[in-house]
Amino acid sequence: MALQWLSLVGTIWLQSISATNSNFPAYSSQLKLLLSLSQLQLNNLAFASDAGKLFGFVSGIAAVYLPLWIVLLIGSSLGFIGYGVQYLFLLTEKISSLPYGAVFLLTVLAGNSICWINTVCYVIAIQNFPFDRQLAVGLSTSYQGLSAKIYSDVIDVVFKKSSNSSTQRARSYLLLNCILPLVVCVIASPLIRVIKTPRSRRLSGGFLVIFTITILTGTYAVITSLGSRKGLVILMGMCVFLVAPLGVPLMEKLREKMENKCMIRRYGKRVCDEGSMEEENGGVVSEHGVKDEGVFVCEEEEMGVKVMVKSLDFWLYFFVYMFGATIGMVYLNNLGQIVESRGSSKTSSLVSLASSFGFFGRIFPCLLDYHISRAKYKVSRPALIALMMVPMAGSFFLLLNDSTLCLHISTATIGICTGAITSISVSTTADLFGSKNFGVNHNIVVSNIPIGSLLFGNLAALLYREQALGSEDGKCMGIKCYQTSFIIWGSLCFLGTLLALVLHSRSKKTYV
Known part of the structure; x- marks a missing residue:
């Protein structure tokens, strides 16, 4: 261990x-x-x-x-x-x-x-x-x-x-x-x-x-x-x-040495096999999956890339990620320009705010998963993604308010939700398509990031330039600069929430 x-x-x-x-x-x-x-x-x-x-x-x-x-x-x-x-x-x-x-x-x-x-x-x-x-x-x-x-x-x-x-x-x-x-x-x-x-047990x-x-x-x-x-x-x-x-x-190494010494003192030599180790640690292996500490984990369906990209679940998941975490990243990439357009000079503090909440957003699913895995009723990871996308969608519409407080609240919310979705998505890929080909499969999934970055980022840049027409320095000032972008991003994020719920209904049997 x-x-x-x-x-x-x-x-x-x-x-x-x-x-x-x-x-x-x-x-x-x-x-x-x-x-x-x-x-x-x-x-x-x-x-x-x-x-x-x-x-x-x-x-x-x-x-x-x-x-x-x-x-x-x-x-x-x-x-x-x-x-x-x-x-x-x-x-x-x-x-x-x-x-x-x-x-x-x-x-x-x-x-x-x-x-x-x-x-x-x-x-x-x-x-x-x-x-x-x-x-x-x-x-x-x-x-x-x-x-x-x-x-x-x-x-x-x-x-x-x-x-x-x-x-x-x-x-x-x-x-x-x-x-x-x-x-x-x-x-x-x-x-x-x-x-x-051979040991498979929780390491809380x-x-x-x-x-x-x-x-x-x-x-x-x-x-x-x-x-x-x-x-x-x-x-x-x-x-x-x-x-x-x-x-x-x-x-852990010190504990293992102490256990070895205790076994030797008691039996004269260390005797154990895989079956006794699994039984000792509360793990029982069946032909359909593994039951560990009372939690049944279904056997994963292994998919290669060709099979995966032909499945409806993949495309649902692809666009859920694109309309969630990717849009959040596009917002954070444009944060400096957004702050400038509102006449504020607190770009560095907002970037730090988004980064800090993104850090804790990545940790949040860990704590949630720890408690959910021990609960009687499980919540699927696509449902957790949908749960994170709801406040993110609301944050984009909140940005239509010119208040500095709304800017700070929205930035913090988008930061924590983007970090959480990014963290949850890794395990979701393994749950939906298996862990054997995970390295290839997940990199195919996250290819939506550059695609979304190009589409949504350039769309925001073009809308910004359109609003800046007539200005001497080419800069756009005011809420109008990103107003249309916020509406589009919020609407797509809401659509992604609905797609995540559809994915949840199709994959919830995996989490039973």
């Missing part, structure tokens, strides 16, 4: 540095200036980072045929190239000679590298914790929300002298995005492995400890983000919180 917990710690470390695309705003303005880009071209570069997910299925195929540590190194190498080439051109101040198409492709490559790291983390969480997959996935992926905070802390300490200039700060982020994932992947690769164990004790550490880590990140003090102490504190989960596998 210690190795299982150690693998989860490895995924936590990987997820905490995987969201390198969240740093794009830190140097996007500099690229716009050096390459003389229009706002639409800059938006397309933001889309390029998401476009890497269109090729995420390649990482899923690789995870089936290659050792996971090789998949990790391939992913980090792609990011090393994508960010590294941009850094070299910016360092030599010859980035203006780099064609726009090349910058676009390098950004796609860097965005695709995230898929490889995430695929490995998802596979580990699902395979090593079959009865607690939502807990494992939710806890590990929640650390993605800390990536921007971690990178910012490292920049403020390591590159403090060079972070004053916007050009130097851009170089620092590109260099860190290039090196840090590669270093962490090399460190975590020995921990990342699928553990074959260890998850409770890690859940507590995660909450404390998120709280620490929020508190230190609100303060003006930056420095080595804050970075060291974050490192301590990231290392703290190692206590769980260490305690």
